[in-house]
Amino acid sequence: MGIEKQGQNSEVQKLRDDNQQLSRENLRLQRAVEELGILNEIATAINSTLAVEKILDLITQRCVHHLGAEQGAVLLLEEQKAAKPFQTICRVGDTSHQRLPFRLDDQLTGWMLKHRAPLLINDLCTDQRFATGVGDLFPVRSLLCAPMVCKGRMTGLLVVFNKKTETGFSVDDQRLLAIIASESGQVIDNARLVEKENTLLLMQEEMRLAQEMQSNLLPKEPPRLPGYNIAGKSIPAKEVGGDYFDFLKLDGRRLAFCLGDVSGKGLPAALLMANLQAAIRGQALAGTSLTSCLERANSLLYRNTSPEKFATLFFGCLDTEGHVLHYCNAGHNHPFLIGKETEPLRLSAGGLALGCFESFPFEESQVQMKPGDQLVVFSDGISEAVNDRDEEFGEERVSDLAATNQDASAAELIEKILQDVGRHAAGRAQHDDMTLVVIKRLT
Structure with missing residues (x-):
C-alpha cells in the first residue's frame, strides 16, 4: 500500500512538473x-x-x-x-x-x-x-x-x-x-x-536650372557695329557662380554693355543675376544715366536681398559716332583700355559694389576710344585663377596679353587669354566663373 501511494505521489509530482514546464513553455x-x-x-x-x-x-x-x-x-x-x-x-x-x-x-x-x-x-x-x-x-x-x-x-x-x-x-x-x-x-x-540620394538629386536639378538660367541670360551673339569688333564669353565653373555679361543697343549709335559678378553660388546666384540684369536693362532702356541706373539697382539689391548678398558691375555706354566711352564701375575689377602707343589705362571711376549700402553716390567718367584701342573687361575668375603653387594669374597678365596681341580680333584675344589662364592653372579645377568682354575700335 505504501509503495503504491509513493508511486502515485511520484506521478502527481511528475504531472505538476510537466504542467509547470508546459506553462513556462506556453x-x-x-x-x-x-x-x-x-x-x-x-x-x-x-x-x-x-x-x-x-x-x-x-x-x-x-x-x-x-x-x-x-x-x-x-x-x-x-x-x-x-x-x-x-x-x-x-x-x-x-x-x-x-x-x-x-x-x-x-x-x-x-x-x-x-x-x-x-x-x-x-x-x-x-x-x-x-x-x-x-x-x-x-x-x-x-x-x-x-x-x-x-x-x-x-x-x-x-x-x-x-x-x-x-x-x-x-x-x-x-x-x-x-x-x-x-x-x-x-x-x-x-x-x-x-x-541623401534624394537631396543629391534635388541639388543636381537645382544646378541644372541655375546653369540653364545663366546660359539664357547671356547674349547669343555679339552686336555688330560699324568700325568696331566686339566679343564676349563666359565659362561657368562646375559650381555655377554669378558671372554675366550683356549687350544692349539703345539706338543706332549707342551700345550699353556690362559685366557683373553676383555673390553666391547655384540657383540663388542665378536668380540674383537675373534680377540685376532686369533692373539694369529696364533703367538703361528708359534713358536713365549710368549713375542713376546703378544707384537704383543698388537700392533694389539692398532692400530685397540678405546682407551678405552683393554684386560687382562694370557698366558702360559706347557712342560709336563720337567714339566716347562713358562708364561707371561698381566695385568690379578695373578693366583695361589698351592703345597701340599709350600705356594701359585702368577704368576705376564709379563706387562700391551694389547692395552693400542703402544709398551710394556713384561717379561716372568717360574716355575717348582711338583707332586700335581695345577695352578688356574681365571677372575675378580670370585674374584670381591659381596654379598648383597657389599663385594667381593676376590682372597684369591680362593687360600684357592684350598689349602683345593687338592684331587679334576681339574673339581671338578672349581665346588667347582663356588659353593662357588654362596653362597657368595646369589642370587645377575651375572654382569660379571666367568671363570676358572685349571691345576693339577698328577705324
Whole structure:
C-alpha cells in the first residue's frame, strides 16, 4: 500500500512538473508571439514611409508603448563630432517634458560606445557607474538602452525611460528592445541613404536650372557695329557662380554693355543675376544715366536681398559716332583700355559694389576710344585663377596679353587669354566663373 501511494505521489509530482514546464513553455511561446507581433507592427509602420524622422518617431512610439515606459528617444551617432558624438534626433513620451531637448550623460554614452551591449538600470540612484545622473531636464528613475548597429558599425542608441509599473524593466523588455534596435539600425541607415540620394538629386536639378538660367541670360551673339569688333564669353565653373555679361543697343549709335559678378553660388546666384540684369536693362532702356541706373539697382539689391548678398558691375555706354566711352564701375575689377602707343589705362571711376549700402553716390567718367584701342573687361575668375603653387594669374597678365596681341580680333584675344589662364592653372579645377568682354575700335 505504501509503495503504491509513493508511486502515485511520484506521478502527481511528475504531472505538476510537466504542467509547470508546459506553462513556462506556453509563456515563452506567448512572449515570442507577442514580440513577433510587435516587430511585425513596427516593420509594417516603417514600410509605410521612407522619411527618416517619421521612421524614428514610429520606432520610438512603439517602444514606449509596448515596454510601458514614460519616454523614449533615438540618438544617432555623428562620428565626426568626437566631443559629443550622439545627437538626439527623436524624442516621444507622455509627460510635459516631451518637447524639451534631451542629452544623455557622457558616462552613459561612453559606456555604450565601449561595451556596445544593452543596458538595464531599474534604480539609477544606486548604480555607482552613473553617479552624476543620466539625462537633463526630467527625472530618470530607470532606463533601458540598446545599441543600433548596421554592418558591424554602431549608428545610434535606442533608449526608453521610467517603467510605469513598480516592477521595473525586465530581462524580456531588454531582449525586445535589443532586437528592435538591431533591426532598426539597418532600416534607419537605408532611409538616411535614400534621403541623401534624394537631396543629391534635388541639388543636381537645382544646378541644372541655375546653369540653364545663366546660359539664357547671356547674349547669343555679339552686336555688330560699324568700325568696331566686339566679343564676349563666359565659362561657368562646375559650381555655377554669378558671372554675366550683356549687350544692349539703345539706338543706332549707342551700345550699353556690362559685366557683373553676383555673390553666391547655384540657383540663388542665378536668380540674383537675373534680377540685376532686369533692373539694369529696364533703367538703361528708359534713358536713365549710368549713375542713376546703378544707384537704383543698388537700392533694389539692398532692400530685397540678405546682407551678405552683393554684386560687382562694370557698366558702360559706347557712342560709336563720337567714339566716347562713358562708364561707371561698381566695385568690379578695373578693366583695361589698351592703345597701340599709350600705356594701359585702368577704368576705376564709379563706387562700391551694389547692395552693400542703402544709398551710394556713384561717379561716372568717360574716355575717348582711338583707332586700335581695345577695352578688356574681365571677372575675378580670370585674374584670381591659381596654379598648383597657389599663385594667381593676376590682372597684369591680362593687360600684357592684350598689349602683345593687338592684331587679334576681339574673339581671338578672349581665346588667347582663356588659353593662357588654362596653362597657368595646369589642370587645377575651375572654382569660379571666367568671363570676358572685349571691345576693339577698328577705324
